[in-house]
Amino acid sequence: MKTLNQNLTRREFLRGIGRYSLLGLLGWLGLTLGRGLRRGKGTEYVWQIDPEKCTQCGRCATACVLSPSAVKCVHAYVVCGYCNLCGGYHQPNTKTPDTAAENQLCPTAALRRRFIEEPYYQYDVDEALCIGCAKCVKGCGSFGNGSLFLQVRHDRCANCNECAIAAQCPGEAFARVRRSRPYRLRGGVA
Amino acid sequence: METDRDKTTQVVRSAALAGAGVSGVFCLVVSVLLLVNILQLKLNDPLNAPSLVALRAQYAGQPSDESLKVQIRALDLMARRAFFASQQQLRLGGFLLLGGAGVGISLLILAGLLATAHPDPRHLPPLEAIWARRAGLRRGLKLAAGALLALALAAWIGADRDLGRYQVMTPASARAKWVPAIPVPSPAERLKNWPNFRGPDGNGVSPARNIPTRWNGKTGEGIKWKLTLPRAGFSSPIVWGKRIFLTAGDGAAREIYGVDADRGTLLWTAVVTNVPGAPGELPEVAESTGLAASTPATDGERVYAVFGTGELFCTDWEGRPVWSRFLGKPENHYGHSSSLLVVDGLLIVQFDGTSRARVLALDSRTGRTVWERERPAVSWASPICVDTGRRKELILCDSVGVESYNPANGVTWWRQDCLGGEAAPSAAYAGGLVFVASDFARASGLRLTGTGGVEVAWQWEEALPDTASLLATSQLVFMATRDRAVVCLKAKDGVRLWQQEFASQCYASPILAENRVYALDRDGVMHIFEAAEEYKPVATCPLGENAGATPAFAEGRIYIRGLRNLYGIGE
Amino acid sequence: MDMNRKEQIRWGAIWLTVAVVAVAAGLLIRARRQAALTTDPRTGELGGAFRLDVSALNRIDPGLVIGAEKEPIPALVESPHALALDAAGRLIVGGENEIAVIETNGVVRTRLPMPFAVRCVAADEDGTLYAGHVDHVGIYRTNGVPAVQWPSLGTNTVLTSIAVAGDNVWVADAGQRRVWRLDKQGRVLSRIGDKDDGKGGFIIPSPHFDLALGSVDELWVVDPGRHMVISFGRDGARRSAWGRGGADPEGFSGCCNPTDIAIRTDGSFVTSEKGLVRVKLYTPAGALMGVVAGPDKFDAEVRGLDLVVDGQGRILVLDPVRVQVRVFEVNVQTNK
Amino acid sequence: MGLFLYLFCLSGLVQGAEPPSRFPKPEFETGYVQPLTQCPAPRAAYLEWVDVGVLAGALALTAWLAIRKRSRRGILAMTVFSILYFGFFRRGCICPVGSIQNVAASLSSTSFLLPWTVVLLFLLPLVFALFFGRVFCAAVCPLGAIQDVMIRRPVRLPRVVSGALGLIPYLALGLAILYAVTGAGFVVCRHDPFVGFFRLGGTVTMLVSGAVFLLLGIFVARPYCRFLCPYSVLLNWAARFAARPVTITPDECVNCRLCEASCPFDCILPTTPDRPPETRPVARRRLGWAVALVPAAVMLGAVAGFAMHTVFAAGHPVVRLAGRIALEERLQMREYTLESEAFRGTGQPLAQLDAEARAILARFRIGSTVMGGVLGLVVGGQLVGLALWSRRKTYEIDNGNCLSCGRCFEYCPVGRPGGKGAGQDHGN
Incomplete structure (x- = not known):
């Protein structure tokens, strides 16, 4: 019995040493990581797309962990030319620039058009319908002012540890941005 | 003894189990439906319906067909x-599945909580089996370790070695490892001398000591000797041991001079002639550049010089020709002005014109090309080669950006397009940062990552x-600007610390020696000030003659080239 | 002992099998990768209806191409925006902070530093340069006469084109969406294209709005939003128009094209477009004669190509991305 | 790649959008007011701290329930809470398991900054494990919780299988660190099988693998936790030194073997016979062999790791891109992938990509070799451990592997408050 007790206490002792050295290791780790933290004090990040790097590949529609994707087309009205024939709204070979189905580019009709006054039209994105396929973005960028572009919508985004779209983005357009400035809008209005 | 309570428990438990079963069946049905839905969506995605795609294609051919339009719509x-x-079905299905599973599992848990059966240790293996375990x-x-080893073997066989074949993209000559055949001067030897434009690395920093701070070319104070040069040129002097080398040239002749550094006497003159392939006709160059704007270089055995004509000439220590090459007529609207640099037995020639811009590395013994890279744009800047602690980087500026090459084989380490206009100032490096600037564009501090x-x-x-190169310490960056000022910026963030205007602009690049900056302006006045966070002038020394070339520094001496004369200053 | 030996043999056989399987698997992986690398890589994306293939539009029927490119001339100006010819046939290139006068062989004659960015430029017969800065016109002479800056034409002004003839200066103002006619002292004489002219004014969704002087008393102005080129009398009376939208070679693509025009001595038009970057030639009546240069000749990021026709009928195109004046010769009988 | 993205956003290279367009908008005559582009704000930063607080609270409560209260039902309630809160409400993404990668990336690159909340997320479960065992696994981790409720008919795996599969978590940890450190991305998050359920959607592979794990979990208790989870390695080693881990019995063990049968994870070590069933020389020889094998295993592992490095490196997007572009150049291919097309669009020199890919490959070479060596050490060490004979007089918990689920308390006849429960029922 005595030897057993001695054995036990010796084991306990060794375990204690192990425990506190591991605790010290974790403390050191925390401090090391903490040192890095002081430089970027209080900065928290969210994912966002840089529209200048976006290649409109269409993967945002399929790669997001959410379905439909948390990436949506966003319209910067300040950059828009309010055209009648819109490169983002209409098929490239459209003859009569109206809202007929055969002329629409958007597969889900998420892009809406509203007449304002001759000859100007306002275009709006219905985010409930938008799937983030970037077709209109490509059209607007190719033929228009580039006022349509993709952005991660933060009311939908789960802000994953590693963004599934970022892992597949060919243009490396995804980057973390500060939570205080969570969008990268064209036309400079946040 | 079964009590009523036990009975109720039994009933509840059976009910829970039955409910769980029903939930399970429900989940199964929902998952099958979901699966069918997903498959259906995969097989014929309505948005990609082939009939719609076909109709649209047809419509593109017959845009006036109204019936087609109606069909498409x-x-x-x-x-x-x-x-x-x-x-919507998918979403609903997901929720139903989740709900069903939740209910089922909850009921199972409930049943488990009400269970009275207990594990039966009689089914356990006998205690003696512990050894078998x-x-x-x-x-x-x-087994696992073996499987991993087998996996590694399979991986090794099936490995992706495409990266190894990537060499196709780099010039064929780059693969050959360059082994210099002549003894390369040691870094210490180079540091003792001034072998090329802007000192040992081309970086504008002199390790020499006892540099004079007082002289006056008009009165002769502090001037050891003065030598009138036969011809003019804007190139800067270089120094190795007791020899100074310079180039000069005009339409009539191009010459290299060897000068005794102690006495200021002209030892020899090498005339550039018989360059194979040189057409003899002269390119149009600006008067302010001339035909001898490029500073020569030396490795302690030979002297290398390039001229605005495209002639590259190598002489031995006594000015006898060793080899020469014609690089092609420079297409460079001010005139070729990039200086030479010798790196580990390779003569680096930056030859940026408006067409066929390139950088060459030549075997310094023979002039044979070891590697050659195309360059993106014209420039007038000179190469620098610095050791970043990790590797040697050959850093070249052009009118679009700055590019760093491996001096051994010409493979690009990195490139940053941050310049513009017409690039004449050369880069500077200090403390992990590369500094570049060009007029009408911007200056940049680039951090090596x-x-x-x-x-x-x-x-x-x-x-x-617009002309003078940058100068940097690990703390400060100095730029002699087009508007006659010297600007001092903080190296780490580019914030201006001070700015000092002089009577005249500096064409010569500022040089750092003994923590003082030597900036020579076009009037020949040397402004000496401390390399400090505020402007602290040390001295102002006139030469009595206009000057544009960057001075050369040696232990206790400065050699300054004026428009007509070469001055030896110091004891 | 016998048992042990058997055991050994069994394990040996097992390990040998594992090794053989591993080698086979490795070879298989290798073969599959080779096959996979060379097949269509674009899998796992949305289907065909989701693909907007702009490159299909970029292809031009080679039979339509009538331009042949010659050696380009370096433009040598930072962010070149504006191109013109002076009376001596030299190139005037205006950029972010200077104007360069360049010989057709590429030699730079003069460099004039500019106090403002140059958006458009024109040269008078006597060599006076009229540069359109963002909101006003500046007058520069190469012989040392000090520059004159005319007053701003308004806060919303974005000047994009300028033309000079006789005593008149016409400037196209994309911001206010109208053309101004000024005299040589900078006084406004008249305006063209105000909304109350009954035609609804010009539609200009982006800062591209060009004008050019025709041979006979005509001013041609682009209405990019309507994809049309409209002629006015030099006094401002509207005369005729041609042009239509469309991604086909004959039409002007996108929302707002053409971006620039130039007129040849025979009255035919050279046009340039953004989006689908192409330079085309039209008859004086507005029928397509051919494509001078298709999208394959230009970098994708080109937005607006300033055009000029030189004395030999060659088409000079200012390429802001390559910082060159691209030279095209037209191989077609133009006197139809 | 995540690493590079971080670098980008910190370098300030891509700050802000382009300046506002100077081109004036049309002069509308109908009094039209241009709408503003709407931007819904992200979740407030302080809520991250709330999450950390909830995690700490859940850990403390579970520890209390397991060690003081010894309440299996309490732990079950916590399990349900974790599924709901960390799983469905937080959508599986505040996750100490994944935080390993953030920590590794941050240690390898000074410019990868991670928030304090993530540091705490990583450290809290480990610190708790050092004192109270793996209470995090018991009921706090949503990945474990969702599997725990699925355990219905657990079977005892043959030792050959569990011994072999037990090596996988080490491999997973090694790969997670290797990929995080080289900037190839976060593989643990990418292959998380259950996150698809928590988010009600995901790729088909993700959902199918999750379903397979859950269904398998009916028979094989917590397969992901025991045979895949990289964090389990760290928790295992911390829990071995736990100060007050869960105990089967609050009092003295009566060796009834009930607990041994109750544990679905095979973590209860039974008593051993007084003397080993083999002779001393045999045991000694075995130990000698095992010890001698350690350096050989390390060497062999390192060689295998080196052999694997190109395979691992192929998972890095830059290396893959460089390989693809090299192929395109070699075969003069005009069919570009989306990646190579995007890269060519940037106009970066190909040689720079090559240099970058080679640098990454070099890091993989080192990292993979080290990883192989460590794995060899693990194998060797375990063999040595298995060759040692330790005597046990009572039933004991294998602290490293015990998930503190509390199932064994239910059946222990000793010292249950009130003395009712298992013992009585068994009597029937």
């Missing part, structure tokens, strides 16, 4: 409805140099 509406309907663990471990590239640390656009 109807089909389109159907497709979109189907798409959203299936999306250990053997099993051991065997499993060995851990991955071997660069990132832009800061940019500055206010006052910029």
Whole structure:
């Protein structure tokens, strides 16, 4: 019995040493990581797309962990030319620039058009319908002012540890941005 | 003894189990439906319906066909409805499945809580089997390790070695490892001398000591000797041991001079002649550049010089020709002015013109090309080669950006497009940062990153140099700007610390020696000030003659080239 | 002992099998990768209907191409925006902070530093340069006469084109969406294209709005939003128009094209477009004669190509991305 | 790649959008007011701290329930809470398991900054494990919780299988660190099988693998936790030194073997016979062999790791891109992938990509070799451990592997408050 007790206490002792050295290791780790933290004090990040790097590949529609994707087309009205024939709204070979189905580019009709006054039209994105396929973005960028572009919508985004779209983005357009400035809008209005 | 309570428990438990079973069946049905839905969506995605795609294609050919339009519209509406309907079904299915599973599992848990049956230790293996269990663990471990080894073997066989074949993209000559055949001067030897434009690395920093701070060319104070040169040229003097070398040239002749550094006597003159392939006709160059704007270089055995004509000439220590090459007529609207640099037995020639811009590395013994890279744009800047602690980087500026090469084979380490206009100032390097600038564009501080590239640390656009190169310490960056000022910026963030205007602009690049900056202006006045966070003048020394060349520094001496004369200053 | 030996043989056989399987698997992986690398890489994306293939539009029927490119001339100006010819046939290139006068052989004659960015430029017969800065016109002479800056034409002004003839200066103002006619002292004489002219004014969604002087008393102005080129009398009376939208070679693509025009001595038009970057030639009546240069000749990021026709009928195109004046010769009988 | 993205956003290279367009908008005559582009704000930063607080609270409560209260039902309630809160409400993404990668990336690159919340997320479960065992696994980790409720008919795996599969978590940890450190991305998050359920959607592979794990979990208790989870390695080693881990019995063990049968994870070590069933020389020889094998295993592992490095490196997007572009150049291919097309669009020199890819490959070479060596050490060490004979007089918990689920308390006849429960029922 005595030897057993001695054995036990010796084991306990060794375990204690192990425990506190591991605790010290974790403390050191925390401090090391903490040192890095002081430089970027209080900065928290969210994912966002840089529209200048976006290649409109269409993967945002399929790669997001959410379905439909948390990436949506966003319209910067300040950059828009309010055209009648819109490169983002209409098929490239459209003859009569109206809202007929055969002329629409958007597969889900998420892009809406509203007449304002001759000859100007306002275009709006219905985010409930938008799937983030970037077709209109490509059209607007190719033929228009580039006022349509993709952005991660933060009311939908789960802000994953590693963004599934970022892992597949060919243009490396995804980057973390500060939570205080969570969008990268064209036309400079946040 | 079964009590009523036990009975109720039994009934509840059976009910829970039955409920769980029902939930399970429900989940199964929902999952099958979901699966069918997903498959359906995969097989015929309404938004990609082939009939719709075909109709659209047909419509593109016959845009005036009204019936086609009607068909497309109807089909389109159907497709979109189907798409959203299936999306909704998927969502609903997901919720139903989740709900069913939740209810089922909850009921199972409830049943488990009410269970009275207990594990039966009689089914357990006998205690003696413990040894067999250990053997099993051991065997499993060995099995896993073996499997991993087998996996590694398979991986090794199937490995992707495309990266190894990537060499196709770099010039064929780059693969050959360059082994200099002549003894390369040691870095210490180079540091003792001034072998090329802007000192040992081309970086504008002199390690020499006892540099004079007082002289006056008009009165002769502090001037050891003065030598009138036969011809003019804007290139700078270089120094090795007791020899100074210079180049000069005009339409009539191009010459290299060897000068005794102690006495200021002209030892020899090498005339550039018989360059194979040289057409003899002269390019049009600006008067302010001339035909001898490029500073020569030396490795302690030979002298190398390049001229605005495109002639590259190598002489031995006594001025006898060793080899020469014609590089092609420089297409460079001010005139060729990039200086030479010798790196580990390779003569680096930056030859940036408006067409066929390139950089060459030649075997310094023979003039044979070891490697050659195309360059993106014209420039008038000179190469620098610095050791960043990780590797040697050959850094060249052009009118679009700055590029760093491996001096051994010409492979690009990194490139940053941050210049513009007409690039004449050369880069400077200090403390992990590369500094570049060009007039009408911007100055940039580029930080070398851990991955071997660069990132832009800061940019500055206010006052910029158009001729003089940058000078940097690990703390400060100096630029002699076009508007006759010297600007001092903080190296790490590009914030202006001070700015000092002089009577005249500096064409010569500022040089750092003994922590003092020597900036020679076009009137020949040397402004000496401390390399400090505020402007602290040390002295102002006139030469009595206009000057444009960058001075050369040696232990206790400065050699300054005026428009007509070469001055030896010091004891 | 016998048992042990058997055991050994069994394990040996097992390990040998594992090794053989591993080698086979490795070879299989290798073969599959080779096959996979060379097949269509674009899998796992949305289907065909989701693809907007702009490159299909970029292809031009080779039979339509009538331009042949010659050696380009370096433009040598930072962010070149504006191109013109002076009376001596030299190139005037205006950029972010200077104007360069360049010989057709590429030699730079003069460099004039500019106090403002140059958006458009024109040269008078006597060599006076009229540069359109963002909101006003500046007058520069190469012989040392000090520059004159005319007053701003308004806060919303974005000047994009300028033309000079006789005593008149016409400037196209994309911001206010009208053309101004000024005299040589900078006084406004008249305006063209105000909304109350009954035609609804010009539609200009982006800062591209060009004008050019025709041979006979005509001013041609682009209405990019309507994809049309409209002629006015030099006094401002509207005369005729041609042009239509469309991604086909004959039409002007996108929302707002053409971006620039130039007129040849025979009255035919050279046009340039953004989006689908192409330079085309039209008859004086507005029928397509051919494509001078298709999208394959230009970098994708080109937005607006300033055009000029030189004395030999060659088409000079200012390429802001390559910082060159691209030279095209037209191989077609133009006197139809 | 995540690493590079971080670098980008910190370098300030891509700050802000382009300046506002100077081109004036049309002069509308109908009094039209241009709408503003709407931007819904992200979740407030302080809520991250709330999450950390909830995690700490859940850990403390579970520890209390397991060690003081010894309440299996309490732990079950916590399990349900974790599924709901960390799983469905937080959508599986505040996750100490994944935080390993953030920590590794941050240690390898000074420019990868991670928030304090993530540091705490990583450290809290480990610190708790050092004192109270793996209470995090018991009921706090949503990945474990969702599997725990699925355990219905657990079977005892043959030791050969569990011994072999037990090596996988080490491999997973090694790969997670290797990929995080080289900037190839976060593989643990990418292959998380259950996150698809928590988010009600995901790729088909993700959902199918999750379903397979859950269904498998009916028979094989917590397969992901025991045979895949990289964090389990760290928790295992911390829990071995736990100060007050869960105990089967609050009092003295009566060796009734009930607990041994109750544990679905095979973590209860039974008593051993007084003397090993083999002779001393045999045991000694075995130990000698095992010890001698350690350096050989390390060497062999390192060689295998080196052999694997190109395979691992192929998972890095830059290396893959460089390989693809090299192929395109070699075969003069005009069919570009989306990646190579995007890269060519940037106009970066190909040689720079090559240099970058080679640098990454070099890091993989080192990292993979080290990883192989460590794995060899693990194998060797375990063999040595298995060759040692330790005597046990009572039933004991294998602290490293015990998930503190509390199932064994239910059946222990000793010292249950009130003395009712298992013992009585068994009597029937």
